[in-house]
Amino acid sequence: MITLKFRLLCSKTRVTPTRKQTIPRLELSGALILARLVHSVSLSLPVLHGTYLWTDSMTVLYWICNRKGWKQYVQHRVEEIRKLTNPSVWNHCPGTQNPTDLPSQGLSAKELLKSRLWWDGPSFIARAVINTPELGDDCNEEAEVELLRNPATFTQVLTSQDQTKECPVACMSNLMNSSHYSDIGKLLRVTAYVLRFINRLRGTVDRTDCGSSLNGKEITDAEALWIRTIQKLSFDCEFCYLLKPLGPCPPLIDQFGLFLDDKQVLRCRGRINLSQLPLSGKQPALLPSNHPIVALLILKAHESVKHNGVNQTLTFMRERFWVLKGRQTTRKVVRSCVTCRRLGHSYGSVLPPDLPTERVLEDPPFSHTGVDFAGPLYINVVNEGQSNEGQSNEGQSNEGQSNEGQSDER
Template identity: 30%
Template sequence: MTIPRLELMGATLSIKLDAMVRRELDVSLEDSVFWTDSTIVLQYVKNEERRFLTFVANRVAVIHSGSSPSQWHHVVSRLNPADDVSRGQTAEELLTNKRWLYGPDFLCLEDSEWPKSPSLRDLPDEDPEIKPDKEVVTVCAVNKMEQVDVVDRLLKRHSSWHRLKKNVAWLLQVKNYLRAKARKQPTVDMQKLLAVDEMTRAEDAIILYIQRESFCKELKFLQKDKVDSRRSKDYIKKTSPLYKLDPVLSADGIIRIGGRLKNAPVDEGVKRPAVLPKDHHVVTLIVRQFHQESGHSGREHVLSLLRQRYWLIKARSTVRSILRDCFGCRRQSATPVEQKMADLPSDRVTPNKPPFSFVGVDCFGPFMVKPGRSLVKRYGCIFTCLVVRAVHIEVLHTMEADSFINTLQRFMCRRGEPEEIRSDNWSNFVGAERELREATQSLDQQKVNEFLLQKGVK
């Protein structure tokens, strides 16, 4: 944080205070005057915020929103009452300091007698807060032998099949509007929303363009088929991907697969789906659309939905490669991270010791027991051997420390004294451990006193 930035933050604070005072006072103020002893702040204020970097630009924008550059004036440090506090004064000096209490004397004078602001030079371009000029170097390599297709660039700019159809539908609307206007015919209303048939025409236009780019020779042969009586297999080469599909040309000029389903009572898109190439950006958008509409289903289900309208060349491998790159599916099917287990402690793996040498203890319950006509709670206390996992269960009458001590005593009378006991530090376990430790310490002290009395030591 540099000194000019701190000065600028103080100027920004004065704008906020001015707005608060104007909002809270019942008296309307004609104008506000802002004084600063920092010439760099005056230089910032008299420049546009877009010239500076983000930090200074944001604060200059706040200053410009609450004041104009003409409201800002310069005061020298020796006349600035703010320096009385920043440079240090005692409380008695402040009470006798009229400049601190009432402001500088020149404020009572006319505006023409106020201190004049110094002439400021423009900020140099080397100032660290000035936004540096960006050097833009453009290199354009154009191959005259290749023609850049604007439609291909339009198709590749979209990442959604629905959005692509929508934009193409609007382009077709504009084309029809311009044609009608050039022919002086009634024009369509460009303000109305798109209809379903307009989206369908846009989809057919996209499919037709893709087929013209991918199946140019086959399309020419099929257009001749309307004149000649030969079958498509008679003139389509065997190396063509459409050879085995018995392709036909529909009334709208789209290549569709043939077959024997002409009389089937199903939709035309199901009987004769449109043929699409395997490697194309639009094909990727279509497969993603069906994949998302089916709830990110698997390859076979997406393929069955896709073939109700389109026939992809090598569809299975194409769908598999596209679904493999689906981020949502990869995240859902990802293997969860597993925490590596720590090594077992020594009391879990120490052999050649009797059972219950190392014990883990815990309580469970309650269980409702009916002694006589009353209904009381009883708990279970389970002791488990940490090595061989043997189990010993005792009854707890209450969850107090005394009841657990009695239970522990019964366990030790039956299984022997354990070397170490592990628990979850519940209150009854902690209380029992404290009582047993205090009893052991008092017992040891009593034995020491008896030994000293036997030796004759007081």
């Protein structure tokens, strides 16, 4: 014979919201509170041999156990309940044996102390009987009210076209909304995984690398794809002219010497092409000033320079990109930085060091002198027989190689 003991471990309740809701919706909110409470308790207790949940609403059971499309209020709460618990552990408890209804029925504290239903639970639990109702496909009227009529279906299709003589097709903005991301790194990683999935469908990569992490090339390709997308949306006329020069030349092409590299990225031609800098430093990519991804790139540069000011952030940004209205755009992003706003200022300024000892001593004039490199410099050397009045005791120089000593006796 099975001996069962019951203990009231914990409970939780909430006040009915001021916004009027139907009784089934309120009972669904109670089921969600129960799912959250059970999940929290399961994380605290060392061992749980089994979990069983009860509700006195058949409508709530139908919402949890059926995979139909419900309205937004019901759908969000049902999805969270399914995430925290398994739908198979939910059972029905008759309303007359539901202990959670006792406080709402106006029982006093003395009556609750004497209530067996409140402390020991329903009688069928003591008999180890679990009431699991069979739910058919037909829902009751209360559940049917929340049924979503003609649910919309969404299909995302990513197409690719070869770069012909026509303008290149920018499709990432239609597939992903960059304004939903607050970190450029996360956006690039998500894009890299999407590109990896597409390449596997095409058979251009090995399927055995499904569990491998992203590499640097995939992140770089994702960034180049977004740069092309931004440029295509903002500089469409320049793209079309560079691919097929017809009509008047856009002014930005003459102003920045724009050209397309081998990855179809629009770059600015400068005067340091013969330097040993990387391509992004010699010929930065042109970016607009009003795109969300540009703001994310500037914010990343601002974090890379340890939240320094506008000048340092803009200088770091121009190592790879040339942003139109760069200073104005950078100032706007830096002013919206949460870290800088929390600290009250941009913490890039450093207190000046103490002055050298020779600059703060009370010595005669010209006791300590210094010269800076400024071309050939002749210094007269005083002979031993002459007066030492006004002679410099110490001389400092930045070791300019063109400094020459000269005696006044020739």
